[in-house]
Amino acid sequence: MNKINVVGTSATGKSTFSRALAKRLELHYIELDNLFWLDDWQECPDEIFFAKIEAEIAQAQHGYVIDGNYTRSIPVKWAEIDTVIWLDLPFPVNFYRSVKRAFHRAWHKQNLWPSSNNQESLKQMFGQDSIIWWMVKTHAKNRQKYFEMMTAPEYQHLKWIRLTSQKQVNQFLEQI
Secondary structure, three states, X not given: OEEEEEXXXXXXXXXXXXXXXXXXHOOEEEEHHHHHEEHHHEEOOHHHHHHHHHHHHHHOOOEEEEEOOOHHHHXXXXXXXXXXXXXXXXXXXXXXXXXXXHHHHHHHOOOOOOOOOOOOOHHHHOOOOOHHHHHHHHHHHHHHHHHHHHHOHHHOOOEEEEEOOHHHHHHHHHHO
């Protein structure tokens, strides 16, 4: 039974990749952003967020693919995990995708997750709370964090797969 967490900086394609991977492996797909964000950009309290993660994992009879970072949830989401797939794309790729995605979402006024009414706006795209700014601030930190976690003794039981280009991402999915 596969129990996988796909991680990486914003706009690496975690959700697209995770959905495709879950479909190919016939596993339950769990999107952490959908569990975390409440209406009007309110954050879910940790105890409720963790309970939602546990409930989703409990539903997964044949394994699952968790899409998302949320480091504070590691004790819950990695309790039974066997594989971490790290999408570690270059900064220019992430930056381009962040801008493109934010603009598309703001222009089309689409809800970001089924469980909330959160939308990006053109005004929000350039503010300090924008996903673009978040990606810029966290890209290097996330890379350092995952490099350290890959070698940390407490995570050596996990299989780590690091994909560093869109070509590698595509090839990985094709080989499944």
